[in-house]
Amino acid sequence: MTRPIRVVVVDDSAMMRRFITDMLQRDPAIQVVGVASNGREAIELVQQLRPDVVTMDVRMPVMDGVATTEHLMAYCPTPILVLTASLASYDVDITFKMLGAGALEVVEKPRGSDPQALEHAARDLVRRVKILSRVKVVTHLRGRRRALNDGSPSPPASLDHQALPPEAPPHPAITPASIPASANASDASLCPVVVIGASTGGPRIIHQIIAGLPRSFPAAVLIVQHIAEGFSDGMAEWLASAGTLPVQIAQEGAPVRPGKALIAPDRRNLLVTHQGTIHLSDAPLLMQRPSIDITMQAIADVYGSRAIGVLLTGMGRDGAYGMLSLYRRNAYTIAQDEASCAISGMPRAAIQLGAVREVLPPTAIAPRLVELVASMGFKVNG
Known part of the structure; x- marks a missing residue:
């Protein structure tokens, strides 16, 4: 027994x-x-x-x-x-x-x-x-x-990829019609975007990443964290205290701007339009909401190679197919290393799909993001 x-x-x-x-x-x-x-x-x-x-x-x-x-x-x-x-x-x-x-x-x-x-x-x-x-x-x-202090007692590894599966099913809740578009939108004007997904054990790692990004970080940061309802606002305030990067809850129609982080609100899926603005979806609750997969797939569709996907600790598979969508659009994808994960299910699922370009410990993620954005031709000041 x-x-x-x-x-x-x-x-x-x-x-x-x-x-x-x-x-x-x-x-x-x-x-x-x-x-x-x-x-x-x-x-x-x-x-x-x-x-x-x-x-x-x-x-x-x-x-x-x-x-x-x-x-x-x-x-x-x-x-x-x-x-x-x-x-x-x-x-x-x-x-x-x-x-x-x-x-x-x-x-x-x-x-x-x-x-x-x-x-x-x-x-x-x-x-x-x-x-x-x-x-x-x-x-x-x-x-x-x-x-x-009180006197009281007591290197990043590259990943050998598996072959990509011939077809990975898209998330059932996302369709081309899910994301509002504009005939006048200019994708060339969009800044780079870092999209971070996490679940159990994620807030501490996200805090560490945000704290490591400079004030002048020339990319937007979108965060999807699985957390109990009612705690998203508190997480935004806590992350904002981590460093110099402003952190807010995403609002409908808000612009996706460099040097600013937005968090998916309670029970809303975070999408982006081709105009570079936020769209919050109340799609039927088929799985986890907010869904990391849905956000990453939307980012892949709009930003392509200007996106960077980061998948952190968590149970299950949310984010794995989103990372694959990013990978197939030539975005750079990073998974947290298993040794530092509270639960390694989500990063492992993405790795098994062949959707991860690099596996990193938490301390190496922020410096790597700065390097990657700089390599896109966007100047990063200290």
Whole structure:
């Protein structure tokens, strides 16, 4: 018989600890092996019990979610699912700092009295815990460096390509009519575009990439991140604090401009027109939305060889066929290396399709993007 997934629940509210425990243990595949009311208790429990997953509150006494996540990822790496009670800017800011410290995903805490909504929340919570239990997390040294500073205790590889399959089916939700066009549009006037797709574990890597791009970066950046509904705005604010590049949620009709990053909004597919403007689609929800495949296919159609595709950590295959569309239009395609991925499913799927020109670790992606855009003839200042 398969061993149950062992979970430690961390929350300063006794009622919420019981609530989350009950939700998780309704599934026989999950066992809550410990509960903690603050970060210090959580660290002791995790070191003692070595659970498969930790659900972590944001605001707690003694040690908050950020300090606790940093310590655990530095000394006892464990998949962490952040549960936040509020989408207020302060709480969301802490939440994304936790993701930057190594937590893998974030979801809003179940609340309310609607039985149907609570049942949906319970299923979603169980699903996320099951996914994260399979993640092999790595040690993050930032917590150790901070501990030392505080005095408290304790090269890119080219890819040998497989032959391209004779035909790769396009995403079923995208057709030529999906993207508004203009008879007066001039594709030659379009700036280069970098399109980044990511899922589980992606926010931290995207943050690292954005932080590594210069203020004068002469390409637009479009980001499709699978994240729980309600957190896109907070992610945009968090990424904007990473460096000098402005980061905003994409709006219908907004121009795609160099030196600016746009994020796909909640439950909307991010497309581009031949005029170089944003089009947000409410196409029927066939798969994940926002879809990385749909955005990359749209970029391939409009920008061709002026595009660069980057596919980061995540489970499943979203983005693989999008990368293939880019590859076939002579765009440059980069996949995150498996060793640094929280879940390598998405990059691996693109590699297996023969759609990836280069495999890179996160630290090498931003410098490579600068090199590639410069090679297109667009000047990059420091």
